[in-house]
Amino acid sequence: MLHVRPRSSRRATGRTVxxxxxxxxxxxxxxxCALATPLIAQPVAGRGPTETDVAVIVNRDNPIENLxxxxxxxxxxxxxxHWSPGRPISLIVTPAPGAIERGVVLRTVLSMDEAAYxxxxxxxxxxxxxxxxxxxxxxxxxxxxxxxxxxxxxxxxSRATAAAPDVKVVRINGTLPGDSSYPIR
Amino acid sequence: xxxxxxxxxxxxxxxxSSSEAPTVQGVSSREAAxxxxxxHQASVNTPDTAQAEPPDLGAVLPTSRIVWHGFGDxxxxxTGDPGRSNTFSLGQLNLYPTATxxxxxxxxxxxxxxxxxxxxxxxxxERVLLRYSFAESLALSVGRYHTAIGYYNTTYHHSSWLQTxxxxxxxxxxxxxxxxxxxxxxxxxxxxTPALRLEYSAEVGNGRSSLPDTGVQNIQDHxxxxxxxxxxxxMPNASxxxxxGVSLYRDxxxxxxxxxxxxxxxxGYVVYxxxxxxxxxxAIAMRLSGGQAASSTTSPAFYSQVSRxxxxxxxxxxxxxxxxxxxxxxxxxxxxxxxxxxxxxFDFSEMAALKxxxxxxxxxxxxxxxxxxxxxxxxx
Numbered sequence: 001m002l003h004v005r006p007r008s009s010r011r012a013t014g015r016t017v018x019x020x021x022x023x024x025x026x027x028x029x030x031x032x033c034a035l036a037t038p039l040i041a042q043p044v045a046g047r048g049p050t051e052t053d054v055a056v057i058v059n060r061d062n063p064i065e066n067l068x069x070x071x072x073x074x075x076x077x078x079x080x081x082h083w084s085p086g087r088p089i090s091l092i093v094t095p096a097p098g099a100i101e102r103g104v105v106l107r108t109v110l111s112m113d114e115a116a117y118x119x120x121x122x123x124x125x126x127x128x129x130x131x132x133x134x135x136x137x138x139x140x141x142x143x144x145x146x147x148x149x150x151x152x153x154x155x156x157x158s159r160a161t162a163a164a165p166d167v168k169v170v171r172i173n174g175t176l177p178g179d180s181s182y183p184i185r
Numbered sequence: 186x187x188x189x190x191x192x193x194x195x196x197x198x199x200x201x202s203s204s205e206a207p208t209v210q211g212v213s214s215r216e217a218a219x220x221x222x223x224x225h226q227a228s229v230n231t232p233d234t235a236q237a238e239p240p241d242l243g244a245v246l247p248t249s250r251i252v253w254h255g256f257g258d259x260x261x262x263x264t265g266d267p268g269r270s271n272t273f274s275l276g277q278l279n280l281y282p283t284a285t286x287x288x289x290x291x292x293x294x295x296x297x298x299x300x301x302x303x304x305x306x307x308x309x310x311e312r313v314l315l316r317y318s319f320a321e322s323l324a325l326s327v328g329r330y331h332t333a334i335g336y337y338n339t340t341y342h343h344s345s346w347l348q349t350x351x352x353x354x355x356x357x358x359x360x361x362x363x364x365x366x367x368x369x370x371x372x373x374x375x376x377x378t379p380a381l382r383l384e385y386s387a388e389v390g391n392g393r394s395s396l397p398d399t400g401v402q403n404i405q406d407h408x409x410x411x412x413x414x415x416x417x418x419x420m421p422n423a424s425x426x427x428x429x430g431v432s433l434y435r436d437x438x439x440x441x442x443x444x445x446x447x448x449x450x451x452x453g454y455v456v457y458x459x460x461x462x463x464x465x466x467x468a469i470a471m472r473l474s475g476g477q478a479a480s481s482t483t484s485p486a487f488y489s490q491v492s493r494x495x496x497x498x499x500x501x502x503x504x505x506x507x508x509x510x511x512x513x514x515x516x517x518x519x520x521x522x523x524x525x526x527x528x529x530x531f532d533f534s535e536m537a538a539l540k541x542x543x544x545x546x547x548x549x550x551x552x553x554x555x556x557x558x559x560x561x562x563x564x565x
Contacts, residue, residue, distance in 0.1 A: 070422065079375070079382070082321040090288045115535045116460045122564055123347055125254070125283060127339060128314050128326065131291035132252070132283065152288065 053177035054104045054184045055162035056170045057144065059151045062087075066171040069183050073109050075154060077120060078130040083152065090152030092134035093143045101140070105156055108184050251284045258345035258562035265554040275300050276560070279343045281312075289318045297343050311343055311366065322374040329368045329403065333386035333416040334432050335452035335467045338365060346562035349463060349492050349499060349530055351540050355507040355522055356469050356486035362509045362517055363450065363469070364393045364434065366401045367412060379422065384430075386416040392436040393448075393514075408445075412436035426459040446475040463501070465490040473513050482510045492530075499530040520550040537563040 056072055058064055064083055067075075074080035075089060082088050095102040097114050106112050112120070121133040137143045140161040147155040148166040155167075159177040162169045175182045258276030278298040285291050295312035312331065318324040333339050337357045341348040352358070359365060369390025376383045391402035392412025418430035434450040454467040466489045474481040485508055492501035504525045511519040528542035540560045547553045 073425075074377070080321065080377070081318065085320045085322075088288045088318065112460055115532070118535060119347075122254070123340070125293075126256075126281060126295075126342060126344060126347070128291075128293045128312075128316060128330075131285045131316070131318075 052100065052104060052185050053159040053182050054101045054108075055157055055159050055177045056172060056184070057147050057155045057157055057162050057167040058170055059147055059149075059153055060166065060168050061151050062168065064170060066174055069109060069173055072172060072184070076105065076110060076134070076156075078124050078133075081130070088152050089154060091146065091150050091154070093137055093146050093153060093155045094134050095140060095143065095156060096136040096138045099138075099140075101156055101158055104184060251282050253280060253282050255280050255565045256344040256346050256563070257565070258560055260351060260558060260560040262556060262558035264556035266551065275306075276345055276562070277343050279311075291316050291318075295343065320374070322376055324373055326371045326373075327369070329366060329401070330371055330388070330390075332364055332367050332390075332414055332434065333371075333373075333388060334363055334414060334434050334450055335469060336428070336430060336454040336456055336465065337467060338363070339386075344562075344564070345560065346536070346538060346564045349501050350490070350503060350526065350528060351542055351558055351560040354467070354488035354490070354503065355505045355524055356467070356488060360517065362471060362484065362486065362507060362514045364412065364436070367391060367414075368401060368403055369411065381422055382420040384418045384420075386414070386432075388412075388414040390414075393438070395438040395440045408437065408439040410437035410439075424457075426457055428454075428456045428458075430454050430456075444475060446473055448473055461494045463490070463492040463494075463499075471513060473510070482513065484508050484510050484513055497532040499532070500528070501530065502527045518550060520548065522549070523547045534563075536565065537561070 056067065062083060071080060076092065076094070078092075080089070094105070102114075106114065106117060110117060121130075124130045125133055135146075137146070140157045143155040143157050144161050144164055144167055147153045148164075162177065169176060172183055173181075177184075256277070256279040259273070260276055261271070261273045263271035276299070279295060280297075281293060281295040283291065283293045293312065293314045293316070294310070297309045297311050298306055299309065301307050310329065312329050314326045314328040314330055316324055316326040331339050331342055335357070337354060341353070345351065355361065356363060357365070367388065367390030369388060371386060371388040371390075373384070373386040375385075390412050391406040392410070394400070394402050394407050396407065412434065413436070414432060414434040416430060416432035418428055420428050431451070431453045434448075434452075436448045437445055438448060439445045449472045450469060451472075452467060452469040454465070456466070457464045466487075468487040469485070471484040471486065472481055473484075486506060488503060488505035490501065490503040492499050502525075504523075506521075506523045508521040509517055509519045513519065524544060524546045526542050526544040528540055530538050530540045532538045538561070540558075540562070542558045542560075544556045544558065545554075546556070
């Protein structure tokens with residue numbers, strides 16, 4: 001049986017404040033922090049500058065080698081539906097809401113929060129612009145395996161997960177995860 | 186380890202762990218960005234997935250299955266019109282199943298349950314589309330669709346939750362002056378260049394009936410001519426949230442007791458939307474020529490809407506205008522209407538919103554007046 005929650009896809013958790021006294025100033029500070037969070041690219045605690053790099057992986061049979069950041073955005077928004085004529089992007093598989101890698105993509109690629117991304121896909125499917133929305137997987141390993149199995153699939157995983165030999169890591173703007181100028185981190 | 190999908194509510198997942206829905210061996214759902222739904226897996230293997238797979242991959246592989254989605258809303262409104270009481274009212278309960286049959290073939294239906302003026306609930310099949318995608322630049326659909334006139338009609342369809350305001354703008358009102366639905370064939374696609382993205386739609390359908398009190402010509406076209414609609418939209422890469430478009434609709438009406446007439450509808454729009462700002466501007470010109478009219482009749486319509494999000498709160502305002510000449514649209518009263526509204530939307534959940542509006546209308550038919558309205562809308 002597969003492990004369900006690998007470390008790299010753990011959900012962000014909050015701290016309970018139940019029972020604690022919270023003053024008005026604390027609420028103001030908390031609200032200000034919450035509002036500022038999406039605007040500030042903060043490194044994940046305990047990780048180096050490239051450890052949060054998020055890789056875009058495709059099937060090894062896919063001839064694609066490089067995508068622009070705009071291409072990735074269009075794919076994840078469903079606005080690009082084919083790798084090339086006759087080669088549909090048959091499956092988009094992403095980490096589940098709450099995963100660190102998903103948050104990185106939402107912030108750096110899509111400039112959206114979770115609610116806006118969901119609403120985007122609700123509308124897109126409703127308008128018959130896309131047949132279905134991306135698949136969410138709790139496990140990064142599951143994403144890797146699905147992409148390895150399906151020729152037209154694309155996935156978003158951690159740099160460590162993408163190191164497996166059964167998938168191909170796509171360059172983004174000509175750079176690979178770990179490069180200093182890699183844009184998805 | 187199970188192969189089948191289960192009912193799942195991703196909308197609740199990010200909000201409360203207590204309401205977090207089950208997952209299937211690490212994969213929550215193919216439609217995970219959708220509101221809650223029930224999925225039924227009919228088959229698994231496709232040419233890409235013909236080999237045997239570990240069962241826990243089954244839920245993520247391309248399959249043919251039906252996924253149900255929905256929207257709904259309930260409202261309350263009060264107007265200053267004498268003789269009209271304030272009232273609660275059911276909006277539209279919208280159910281839309283989708284199915285991916287293959288990498289290229291998919292189906293969508295939209296079934297709406299709504300109240301009529303006699304307080305009875307009626308069921309309408311608003312859309313049913315079989316869609317085949319050849320390439321990025323071409324997807325063909327056949328069935329009943331929303332005409333790609335302007336922006337609003339094909340962006341929000343019958344969902345109150347998707348749109349910021351409670352109701353659609355006057356020009357795009359159901360049973361209003363525009364042909365909202367049609368039955369026929371449509372093609373659409375997109376082209377991407379370094380400078381911009383271009384989208385097009387081309388539709389050929391039965392068009393509207395020339396007979397009063399007749400709805401969409403679902404089964405039998407009244408005449409030989411077909412309605413044609415062409416739409417183009419441009420999104421500059423320099424501003425991905427900006428969208429500009431035009432459309433041209435043309436149809437021939439053949440009333441039983443009058444010469445045939447040609448209907449032309451030209452629409453143009455400039456729209457800017459991101460997670461904070463929303464600016465919608467559309468103008469439409471409806472033109473009727475031929476027939477008994479001594480000269481052509483042109484009817485203008487427009488609306489402009491602006492909103493700004495502050496977290497879950499989104500204040501908004503809209504002005505709208507429509508003028509319907511006599512005989513322009515069978516069954517639609519002629520006259521001039523102007524409406525201004527201000528309101529606020531509160532998204533108290535990722536998939537539910539409350540809206541409160543104040544409206545001021547001026548009408549050559551019913552006079553002037555004020556009103557307030559409230560609405561709760563949701564997706565599931």
